[in-house]
Amino acid sequence: MLLDIKELSVEFASMQGNVKALQNISFSIEKGEIVGIVGESGSGKSVTALTILGLLEKNASITSGSILYKGRDVLVMDKREQQALRGKEIGMVFQEPMTALHPTMKIGDQLAEVIKRHRKLPHKEAYQAGIKSLAEVHIHDPELVARKYPFELSGGMRQRVVIALAMAAPPDLLIADEPTTALDVTIQYEILKLMEELSANRGTSIMFITHDLGVVAQMCKRVIVMYAGEIVEQGETHQVLQHPVHPYTRALIGALPDLADPDEPLLAIPGESPDLRRRPAGCVFASRCAQALPLCQEERPGLEPVQQQNESHYAACWVR
Amino acid sequence: MLGEVIRVKPIIELIEVQKEYGSGTGRIQAVSQASFSIRQGETFGLIGESGSGKSTLAKIVTGLEHPTAGSILYDGKPLWTGKQFNRIQPGDMQIVFQDPQSSLDPRMRVKDIILEPLHALPSQARKEKGSEERLHALIARVGLKPDHLSRFPHEFSGGQRQRIAIARALITDPAFVILDEPTSALDVSVQAHVLNLLKELKRERKLTYLFISHNMSVIRYMCDRMAVMYKGKIVEMGTVSDIFDNPAQAYTKTLLSSLPSLHQKKVEPHV
Numbered sequence: 001m002l003l004d005i006k007e008l009s010v011e012f013a014s015m016q017g018n019v020k021a022l023q024n025i026s027f028s029i030e031k032g033e034i035v036g037i038v039g040e041s042g043s044g045k046s047v048t049a050l051t052i053l054g055l056l057e058k059n060a061s062i063t064s065g066s067i068l069y070k071g072r073d074v075l076v077m078d079k080r081e082q083q084a085l086r087g088k089e090i091g092m093v094f095q096e097p098m099t100a101l102h103p104t105m106k107i108g109d110q111l112a113e114v115i116k117r118h119r120k121l122p123h124k125e126a127y128q129a130g131i132k133s134l135a136e137v138h139i140h141d142p143e144l145v146a147r148k149y150p151f152e153l154s155g156g157m158r159q160r161v162v163i164a165l166a167m168a169a170p171p172d173l174l175i176a177d178e179p180t181t182a183l184d185v186t187i188q189y190e191i192l193k194l195m196e197e198l199s200a201n202r203g204t205s206i207m208f209i210t211h212d213l214g215v216v217a218q219m220c221k222r223v224i225v226m227y228a229g230e231i232v233e234q235g236e237t238h239q240v241l242q243h244p245v246h247p248y249t250r251a252l253i254g255a256l257p258d259l260a261d262p263d264e265p266l267l268a269i270p271g272e273s274p275d276l277r278r279r280p281a282g283c284v285f286a287s288r289c290a291q292a293l294p295l296c297q298e299e300r301p302g303l304e305p306v307q308q309q310n311e312s313h314y315a316a317c318w319v320r
Numbered sequence: 321m322l323g324e325v326i327r328v329k330p331i332i333e334l335i336e337v338q339k340e341y342g343s344g345t346g347r348i349q350a351v352s353q354a355s356f357s358i359r360q361g362e363t364f365g366l367i368g369e370s371g372s373g374k375s376t377l378a379k380i381v382t383g384l385e386h387p388t389a390g391s392i393l394y395d396g397k398p399l400w401t402g403k404q405f406n407r408i409q410p411g412d413m414q415i416v417f418q419d420p421q422s423s424l425d426p427r428m429r430v431k432d433i434i435l436e437p438l439h440a441l442p443s444q445a446r447k448e449k450g451s452e453e454r455l456h457a458l459i460a461r462v463g464l465k466p467d468h469l470s471r472f473p474h475e476f477s478g479g480q481r482q483r484i485a486i487a488r489a490l491i492t493d494p495a496f497v498i499l500d501e502p503t504s505a506l507d508v509s510v511q512a513h514v515l516n517l518l519k520e521l522k523r524e525r526k527l528t529y530l531f532i533s534h535n536m537s538v539i540r541y542m543c544d545r546m547a548v549m550y551k552g553k554i555v556e557m558g559t560v561s562d563i564f565d566n567p568a569q570a571y572t573k574t575l576l577s578s579l580p581s582l583h584q585k586k587v588e589p590h591v
Binding site for chain 2 (some may be wrong): 040185189192220257258266268269
């Protein structure tokens, strides 16, 4: 097991009380596996990523849990150890490639800088290695692109460069937070294919954060569905998408216009996400759930196997 | 739907519209030879990727950019004479933008935001359309509460902000509304509410929509007919079911097959 997160809870201090952004999250990622984390804004998917990377803001506190990376707890490491992990062991790709790149530094130099740091190579060799890594993300004329500035490249090209940067060390885990959300669908398709290929060739695990269930279906073997800072369902992607158990997962799929009959209204979820400062005692989705029982308001359901024989599909719901 | 094919009057008609930016060697054709018409009461979808020219077309239709060639007829009358925009009846055409965060003035109260388009109207019409009852009925219809009126945009979620933007567009009783990526910045469950609302409003108020989006599923769900834009040109046009079932152009096929679908795993694009 490459990454093993147990009972992780994170809070943010605010003037109106503490925002409980993550509540007892547990999941793991195996070596070479692509795991999708899906949820809407405020579900805690990005906070999970930032916590693993040690990049939480100062007002955040980790109130419980552990994050084991290759058996070592990231949360008890000091700053230097965490820094050594970031980039070298765990690569990152974020939504907006322009913010991840240095705006006034040529692509080749940016890559060389990263490679020098992680692989301890002299500049010239690092620059050559950078050009090689551009070729590996299928940039046709890597020498030419290396001499360009980020603003001279298209969004899709920039994201390829960011992926080349993230994979340069090369890391064992890649955390990708909405890496294709800002891109056109045809470019998205190419970037997804590229990430899949890199993962297959190098055995890199990918934690793929997205709001797009279609992207999950295409990319991920397993999916974790988050809602209001909790994991409500997880399992094999095709299982979860075709036989969703948690009412939230079902509602999320039902709200998509993809398969909807244009003559019928979309199945919108009533109500709003709960206030994360005052979490309900019971199920976090109960107030919006059509099937909620009295028990759902009182007691929080744990993440349990959907069927006794099936140890790969879990849901946190009292209604079965 | 089929019955309506019998000659419904177009509300807007674009005839070989062209837009060039720059001059000399730096010239860029943002839109070339775009022709289509939108019939009264239909939702016409315009789909394309970034740089395809779909937003430029929206700007030309709303009077923000002049076309360099071609003509646009609104209700049979030309919208542009050269660089001069012939203002139609004020408030008859409205627009809802993608990002309600930036399309609502952060320092205006919701009530003033919604009523602002009425300033373009003659005082008599302004008084009638801006009456308290009409305003309250409208905000109730889009799903806002009376006490929201005195608040500022930052106090609302993305979905609520888009409801404010929709109310602002409808206060003038428009016949034609341009929806430029109205749900692209919203979460899926919020998008469902807004799309449902837009469909209901269209039915109740007999609106005509030009729906601009890069999202094929949203276009399929919302529109009657559609045009596919690629590099400034309309490459395919037809009813939504025709284009989704039998895409003729290679680009449309690529677009359709690049769309990650929930149930088909890994489809190779046709290109």
